[in-house]
Every structure is written in C-alpha cells, then in structure tokens.
Amino acid sequence: MQESIEQYMQTVGQQARTASRVLAGASTQTKNNALSAIYTALQNSETAILAANQVDMTKAHNNNLDSALLDRLELTPTRFKGMLQGLKDVIALTDPIGEITDMAFRPTGIQLGKMRVPLGVVGMIYESRPNVTLEAASLALKSGNAIILRGGSEALESNQAIAAAIQHGLTAAGVPEHAVQVLNTPDRAAVGQLITMPEYVDVIVPRGGKGLIERITNEARVPVIKHLDGNCHVFVEAQADLQKALPIALNAKTHRYGVCNAMETLLVDENVAEEFLPRIAELYAEKKVELRGCAETQRILGESIVPATEEDWYTEYLGPILAVKVVTGLDEAIEHINKYGSHHTDSIITENFSLARQFLARVDSSSVMINASTRFADGFEYGLGAEIGISTDKIHARGPVGLEGLTSQKWIVFGDGQIRQ
Amino acid sequence: MQESIEQYMQTVGQQARTASRVLAGASTQTKNNALSAIYTALQNSETAILAANQVDMTKAHNNNLDSALLDRLELTPTRFKGMLQGLKDVIALTDPIGEITDMAFRPTGIQLGKMRVPLGVVGMIYESRPNVTLEAASLALKSGNAIILRGGSEALESNQAIAAAIQHGLTAAGVPEHAVQVLNTPDRAAVGQLITMPEYVDVIVPRGGKGLIERITNEARVPVIKHLDGNCHVFVEAQADLQKALPIALNAKTHRYGVCNAMETLLVDENVAEEFLPRIAELYAEKKVELRGCAETQRILGESIVPATEEDWYTEYLGPILAVKVVTGLDEAIEHINKYGSHHTDSIITENFSLARQFLARVDSSSVMINASTRFADGFEYGLGAEIGISTDKIHARGPVGLEGLTSQKWIVFGDGQIRQ
CATH class of the missing domain: 3.40.605.10 (Aldehyde Dehydrogenase; Chain A, domain 1)
Structure with a gap:
C-alpha cells in the first residue's frame, strides 16, 4: 500500500x-x-x-x-x-x-x-x-x-x-x-x-x-x-471614541466565531477601563460570550469573571470565549500583542494620531488596523477576489x-x- | 565542544x-x-x-x-x-x-x-x-x-x-x-x-x-x-545582428570567469551558425577559451573542437571553457535552456520582435534578456545598490x-x- x-x-x-x-x-x-x-x-x-x-x-x-x-x-x-x-x-x-x-x-x-x-x-x-x-x-x-x-x-x-x-x-x-x-x-x-x-x-x-x-x-x-493560528487583538486605547470601540469590539468577537480573524483577546487602557468594560461586558453577555479576565478586569466586572491564566493569552478560542486584559498604555499593549499574538491581525481604537502611528509601525502582524474590526482581514474584503490563505x-x-x-x-x-x- | x-x-x-x-x-x-x-x-x-x-x-x-x-x-x-x-x-x-x-x-x-x-x-x-x-x-x-x-x-x-x-x-x-x-x-x-x-x-x-x-x-x-548555480545561456537567433551578437557572446563568457552570470553554453541557430561560429571562435581563441561543441559545431569549426557530452550542458564551468550547440530554432533553444539551465540568466540575440517576445515569456529564469550580455544580472548593474545574492x-x-x-x-x-x- x-x-x-x-x-x-x-x-x-x-x-x-x-x-x-x-x-x-x-x-x-x-x-x-x-x-x-x-x-x-x-x-x-x-x-x-x-x-x-x-x-x-x-x-x-x-x-x-x-x-x-x-x-x-x-x-x-x-x-x-x-x-x-x-x-x-x-x-x-x-x-x-x-x-x-x-x-x-x-x-x-x-x-x-x-x-x-x-x-x-x-x-x-x-x-x-x-x-x-x-x-x-x-x-x-x-x-x-x-x-x-x-x-x-x-x-x-x-x-x-x-x-x-x-x-x-x-x-x-x-x-x-x-x-x-x-x-x-x-x-x-x-x-x-x-x-x-x-x-x-x-x-x-x-x-x-x-x-x-x-x-x-x-x-x-x-x-x-x-x-x-489567528490570535487577534483589539486594543481600546485611552483616547478611543467609545462609539467606535463598542461596535468594533463586539463585531471582532461575535460576528463569526470559528474564523482566524476573530478577536481572541481584548486589551483595554486602564484610563478607560472603568467606563468601557461594564458597557462592552453587557453586550457580550447578550451574546453569551464567556469573559476570562486579568485581576483588574475582575475588580471592575466582579468576581463572576473567570480569571485568565497565562495560557489564555496564547489561546485561539475559535468560539464564544474572550480573554480581557487591562494594560497601562500603548507600550504594554504592543508588548503583549508581539509576545502572545500570532502575528495575524491586530487593531487599535484611538483618536490619537501619534499613538496610532506608533501602533502601526511597532505591531509585528500581517494586518495592523486603526479603528476597524479585525474581521476585515480577508481576501474578499481586501479586494483580492478570493484568498488561498492568510499567511x-x-x-x-x-x-x-x-x-x-x-x-x-x-x-x-x-x-x-x-x-x- | x-x-x-x-x-x-x-x-x-x-x-x-x-x-x-x-x-x-x-x-x-x-x-x-x-x-x-x-x-x-x-x-x-x-x-x-x-x-x-x-x-x-x-x-x-x-x-x-x-x-x-x-x-x-x-x-x-x-x-x-x-x-x-x-x-x-x-x-x-x-x-x-x-x-x-x-x-x-x-x-x-x-x-x-x-x-x-x-x-x-x-x-x-x-x-x-x-x-x-x-x-x-x-x-x-x-x-x-x-x-x-x-x-x-x-x-x-x-x-x-x-x-x-x-x-x-x-x-x-x-x-x-x-x-x-x-x-x-x-x-x-x-x-x-x-x-x-x-x-x-x-x-x-x-x-x-x-x-x-x-x-x-x-x-x-x-x-x-x-x-x-548560474548555468547561463546566450542564444544567437537566426535574425541576430552579428554586430551585437559577437561582442555580447564574447563579453558574456570572457568578461570575468568565476562569476555566476557568466555564459556557460552558447546556442546558435543553424541558419546563422556557418557565418557566426568561425568568427566568434576566433575571438575565443585569442582569449584561450576551450570550446566543447555538438556534432554540428565540430563539423563547422573542425575536429579540434572537444565533443560536448550530456554532462557539459549541465555544467557551470566558472572558467575559460564554453559549451556550444547548434539548434534548429527558438523552440529547441528554449527547451534546452529550461531543461539544462539553472533558471538564472539567459539572453537572446535577435532583431525579430515576435521571437524576442516569446523568448521573454517562455524562458523560466530569474533574468531574461534581449540583446544584452548576461553579465548585467547583478545587483549593482540593476541599481539595487548592492546585492546579498542572486536568487x-x-x-x-x-x-x-x-x-x-x-x-x-x-x-x-x-x-x-x-x-x-
């Protein structure tokens, strides 16, 4: 044979x-x-x-x-x-x-x-x-x-x-x-x-x-x-317009779960976490998305949030689960993405020109986005007609x-x- | 250790x-x-x-x-x-x-x-x-x-x-x-x-x-x-301008021997071989280049020409040796280059527009040239500033x-x- x-x-x-x-x-x-x-x-x-x-x-x-x-x-x-x-x-x-x-x-x-x-x-x-x-x-x-x-x-x-x-x-x-x-x-x-x-x-x-x-x-x-794998991130920066951040964070996670350009970890700047996290958590709850958070996320959202382990930051769930981490700012966000991510697709939500420019240059991923959902990383959406894969x-x-x-x-x-x- | x-x-x-x-x-x-x-x-x-x-x-x-x-x-x-x-x-x-x-x-x-x-x-x-x-x-x-x-x-x-x-x-x-x-x-x-x-x-x-x-x-x-390796070819087509073919064939072989963009096999259309081969052979003789020819080359240049073996067509001499083959036309030349060559650099000498266009499209090499010496395939000559290699x-x-x-x-x-x- x-x-x-x-x-x-x-x-x-x-x-x-x-x-x-x-x-x-x-x-x-x-x-x-x-x-x-x-x-x-x-x-x-x-x-x-x-x-x-x-x-x-x-x-x-x-x-x-x-x-x-x-x-x-x-x-x-x-x-x-x-x-x-x-x-x-x-x-x-x-x-x-x-x-x-x-x-x-x-x-x-x-x-x-x-x-x-x-x-x-x-x-x-x-x-x-x-x-x-x-x-x-x-x-x-x-x-x-x-x-x-x-x-x-x-x-x-x-x-x-x-x-x-x-x-x-x-x-x-x-x-x-x-x-x-x-x-x-x-x-x-x-x-x-x-x-x-x-x-x-x-x-x-x-x-x-x-x-x-x-x-x-x-x-x-x-x-x-x-x-x-596609371990994608959305980083809600301190100067994010929450009217953009909320629909993008929702779309990137829940539009379709079993795909490589879905968000798997949400990063939130500590200066906006108190305002943003409860609002997005409500939207995720409606979609029955399980959140696994860092200690700060747990403090803000309550002890019902599953604690995230080191392993969670590396995980591509391909399902209704999301890891959430509060970070001190741009540097920690970029460091986290380059360390735990899979160099696939990552997005920053911010109105700050200089921080957006830094994110663009320093995130080492095949698609880097500003104020857009990671779900756009796709051959059809990019106008390639079709795609044979995402390298x-x-x-x-x-x-x-x-x-x-x-x-x-x-x-x-x-x-x-x-x-x- | x-x-x-x-x-x-x-x-x-x-x-x-x-x-x-x-x-x-x-x-x-x-x-x-x-x-x-x-x-x-x-x-x-x-x-x-x-x-x-x-x-x-x-x-x-x-x-x-x-x-x-x-x-x-x-x-x-x-x-x-x-x-x-x-x-x-x-x-x-x-x-x-x-x-x-x-x-x-x-x-x-x-x-x-x-x-x-x-x-x-x-x-x-x-x-x-x-x-x-x-x-x-x-x-x-x-x-x-x-x-x-x-x-x-x-x-x-x-x-x-x-x-x-x-x-x-x-x-x-x-x-x-x-x-x-x-x-x-x-x-x-x-x-x-x-x-x-x-x-x-x-x-x-x-x-x-x-x-x-x-x-x-x-x-x-x-x-x-x-x-x-660089097993490069020059093909002197039937409608070649010999005022271009002679200096190019000489330059491609003798300008420098130990380099990958030097010509290693010369292909000559049978319709121009009787005229071209004796003239180029004289120039090579002055430079002490040894010729290894097919039967037809031997017939034209005399029995003093070493017969080329199958192995010769595959060889990158990196020295003053050149294989010479008379071919029946464009198709045989392209077939020979794609079979025996190393997909490095190959040049056609011709004044015929359509044949030049076909050579360009069908030769599967990293550089394909018309009426120019293979020696140009080089990072400096291409304006890249320097080269780290020729892929x-x-x-x-x-x-x-x-x-x-x-x-x-x-x-x-x-x-x-x-x-x-």
Whole structure:
C-alpha cells in the first residue's frame, strides 16, 4: 500500500507539472473560459454538492465534532451562492500573468523591468472547508498555476462533488484536466509525499491546526506559505471614541466565531477601563460570550469573571470565549500583542494620531488596523477576489494571499547590444 | 565542544534577535550614521584588511585552490575601493522601511494599503568572498535587519579584519554591536545550528556550491532564499545582428570567469551558425577559451573542437571553457535552456520582435534578456545598490536580491469605526 501511495503521488506530481507548463502559456481568454465552464458545471451540480455536504455534516454530527468545525464544514444554499459569486469575482479580476512593470533605463543603456509569471505547481493542504476547494482552484487557474488539493477528511464527499464539477468545466473548456487535482486518498502518507517532491511542487500552502503546520514545516522540502493560528487583538486605547470601540469590539468577537480573524483577546487602557468594560461586558453577555479576565478586569466586572491564566493569552478560542486584559498604555499593549499574538491581525481604537502611528509601525502582524474590526482581514474584503490563505509568514506572501501570492516576478532586460564594461 | 557550539550559537541568535528589535525601530538617520561610521572605519583599516587578505591568498595558493576561488577571494586596492563605493551607494539608497503604498478605499469604507518592514534576522552562509561580508552587512543594516554572517573558511582572516572595522563603526554610531555578527568558528556544526533556530533567524541566504545549498535546503527549519548555480545561456537567433551578437557572446563568457552570470553554453541557430561560429571562435581563441561543441559545431569549426557530452550542458564551468550547440530554432533553444539551465540568466540575440517576445515569456529564469550580455544580472548593474545574492528561487525574491528582498510588507487598514457586515 505504501508503495502504491508513492506511485500515485508521483503520477499526480508529474501530471501537475505537465499541466502547469500548458497553463503558464495559456491566454487570459483560455483561463477565463475554463473558469466560466466551471461556473456552469457548479450551477448544474448544486443539488448534488449540497447533498454530498449533508452526508459529510451528518457524519460529523455523529462523530460529535465541535461547533467551529461544523461551521466551517457546512454548505448552505446561501454559502453556495457566495462560492459562485467568489468564482465570478475571480473571473473578473485582471490576469496578473505577463504584466510588465517598472521598465526603466539604467546608465549602461539597458532597460530593466519585471514580468509577472506563475509559480508553477501549488500544493494545498487544508481544513474541512469545501468552499476552499473552489477558491484555491480558481485562484490557481487564474494565475496560471496547476494545483494539487488535499482537503480535510471530514469534507471528503463535498470535495469530491466539487472536484467533479471542476473536472467537468476544465474538460469542457479544453484545459488540461490535471490542472486541478483533488487527492482521493485519506492516507496521511500522501501529504508526506506531496511536501517532499520539489521536482513537481513549487510551493506548499498548509492550513489547519498548529500540529499539522508544524509537522509540514519540519518535513517539507518545498517552500511553505504558512497559515498558522489567528490570535487577534483589539486594543481600546485611552483616547478611543467609545462609539467606535463598542461596535468594533463586539463585531471582532461575535460576528463569526470559528474564523482566524476573530478577536481572541481584548486589551483595554486602564484610563478607560472603568467606563468601557461594564458597557462592552453587557453586550457580550447578550451574546453569551464567556469573559476570562486579568485581576483588574475582575475588580471592575466582579468576581463572576473567570480569571485568565497565562495560557489564555496564547489561546485561539475559535468560539464564544474572550480573554480581557487591562494594560497601562500603548507600550504594554504592543508588548503583549508581539509576545502572545500570532502575528495575524491586530487593531487599535484611538483618536490619537501619534499613538496610532506608533501602533502601526511597532505591531509585528500581517494586518495592523486603526479603528476597524479585525474581521476585515480577508481576501474578499481586501479586494483580492478570493484568498488561498492568510499567511503569518513574512517571506514571499504576508496576510491574505490572493492571485499575486501565487505568482513570482522575473527580471527582464531589453538591450541594443550592450556589454558589461 | 559540541555543546559549547550550541551555546555559542544560541547566544549569537539571542543577541541578533535583541539587536533586530532595536534596528526595526531605528530611524533612517541612525542607520545611515552607522553606515558612515563603518565607511570611515574601513578607510582607516585598508592596510590591515589587505594584509589579512594576503594571508588568506597565500594560504589558498599553498593549498592549490582553483583559479575561480582565488579570483573570488582576492582583494586588490581597486576592489577595496569598489567595496567602499558600494557602501556609499547603499547609504545613498532610499530607506525602504516604513514606506506606505497603495492606500485605497474599499467599498466598506476601510482604507487599505501596505507598509514595508524588516524581516528581522538574516542568516547568511557564503563563499570565500570578503567583499560579500560588507555588502551583506550594509544591506541588512539599511533595511533594519540584524545579520549573522558565516563566510567561507578560506576568507577567515579577511572577514575578521572587515568585521573588526564594522564593529568599530557600529559602536561609534551607538547602534547595537550585535546588529552584525561574523561567526568566529570554522566548526560546521555552527551552520547546522544557524539554520534550525526559527526563533532567532527569519531567513537564511546560502551561497556557494550545490552540495552546500542542497544540504542547507534539506536541513533548514527556517525559510531559505537559495542562490544555486548560474548555468547561463546566450542564444544567437537566426535574425541576430552579428554586430551585437559577437561582442555580447564574447563579453558574456570572457568578461570575468568565476562569476555566476557568466555564459556557460552558447546556442546558435543553424541558419546563422556557418557565418557566426568561425568568427566568434576566433575571438575565443585569442582569449584561450576551450570550446566543447555538438556534432554540428565540430563539423563547422573542425575536429579540434572537444565533443560536448550530456554532462557539459549541465555544467557551470566558472572558467575559460564554453559549451556550444547548434539548434534548429527558438523552440529547441528554449527547451534546452529550461531543461539544462539553472533558471538564472539567459539572453537572446535577435532583431525579430515576435521571437524576442516569446523568448521573454517562455524562458523560466530569474533574468531574461534581449540583446544584452548576461553579465548585467547583478545587483549593482540593476541599481539595487548592492546585492546579498542572486536568487534562483521563485518564492519571495528572484534574481539579484537587494534591500527589498530583505523586507516584507504588512497590510495596514485605516478606519473610522468600520465593522464587518
């Protein structure tokens, strides 16, 4: 069996590499035709895909999987419409490939610039979120890359149904069918193979639990665009406008729980804590959000507040729980965020220009915000059309990764016979 | 001993991380003051540095090291002046850190853009080229990064002399002395440590032999910006202007042998081979360049030409040897380059617009040129001020890596109380 997995993955890899060569040279029209054909195929398969998702959901319920996972797994008709709209958005995006920029003459007379090109083959390992299957496939196609997809096993039926529609669309449009391959094996050895085939795979995008990402980072022989956890903060500074702070703190925590850009720790300046904390606590109580506070938070809100442990500051709850800490000011807030946070998304609420500017410069996260909800850190909200992940790395792509994160730039030089002196 | 190397590297890593936090917040003026102080210190140490280099050169001669290595190792007064000029160029470069770009409003009312930030700590492993010590240190400082340098053992004396001047400059300018650390041990275990400390090192830039790079890629737990070999090509197309082709083919091979952007294989269209090959062969003969040709090249130039083996097409000679192949046209040339080349730098010589455009799009290399010498693929020639390496990777940085390759961009969002609907 082990050997046959190896053979299977070698075949998948070779097929992806071959398809990627065709895709790299495909015109914008060819790629958009393929995406449109996939759109039609998905429309025609809505019933089948939602039924497949119901099979996955039932199994997940029976296995008592947690609510965050169920939320990610579920495809409702509304979410399915959202998926189709996302695909339309990708079709409407400008094709990044072949874009030539920055052509400028150097003193030697050569004219130097950059041309945008695909990465080649993308390997994607992700949670049980069927919508990601389509988002990743469509972004890869639009950017001229082949992609190998390995979704969470809980979404197996949903992913196979979506994959069938994608295959149908690719074939209808005359694009290599191996441009998008969804792995059909639950064997973990397949992942081990996928991340150690630099001859066939140019970049790995892993999403999921910390354990998975760490395993992949340790074992990969291919560059990795990591998507680690989202331990996001909102810092209500002393000069915050509470008419902004209250809805933002509420939105960042309660708009959706099972997502990486939800706030997990609320930081409040001591000069505004007495006024702000009771008001926001009332709003959280209505939403049944459990608060875990520092000693000062407990003093203000009462002993019913669960005391926060050191572990709480590190935790991504992905549910209706929030850690709350009162801090002495900007410096302590920034220190806390850079120490306990996951370098994902953090927001300051303040009307003070200089403090906002300092927060912006000193918080070491992929998205840093002023007077806005952390929930905006998202490929759609950022106008990327769709996202293949939110990178917590600093190398290559940071924050929401869209089309551009799946491309590279090569230098180009136009000359007239120039030689180096 | 093993344990003490580990302790040493842990200390080096911690010191670099601490220094990087200070550097990330350093003003442009502070960084430039430090670079100017290093400039002065180097000027005052010229005699000592050249003397140290003579010690290295003598040892290298006695060990019968090859001419390419000797060429890279040697510091002449002229090259030393070039190093100082390079440092001046870096001081004159615009500080990339803090640059805010692309601020634009989204339909939700948030204003989204990007801010450029340092990577943090750079670990650099490189050949016995003392000038690289200064180039890498100055680029790291200018871009707000701390750097740990591990040069080739043949350049030990030269590097220690340069490091002493750098330390002197840092101290004089009041910048953390551990912003630049040159490892003082020849123990290979130090490299093993350096590439597996993600808590202290954000990116590794390895340069050197293929074996070294492969070892580092396999063992690293830190993102790697690879600098593999430079197997560069010039393709003289049928519609080439030979008045351009002759000087370019000569320059690309003979301007300097021991460098990665030198041409290693010359490809000639069969329609121009009879005219072009004898003329260029005469020029190469004057420079004592050995030609290794395909059968057709031998037919045209005579049996004195050494036959090229399959191995020759893969080889980076780094010396006065050139492989020559006659091809049937653009397709074969591109196929050859993408198969045997190292994705470094390749140039086409042609007056045909459409063929030039195809070559540009289809050659999968970090620099693709039209009617120019491959020798231009270089950080100085590209106006980057200096280069820390030439990346043959597609991820993060490709081609010559200068200041920008040592930075990252974070997303920034300005709001007015916006929440996600």
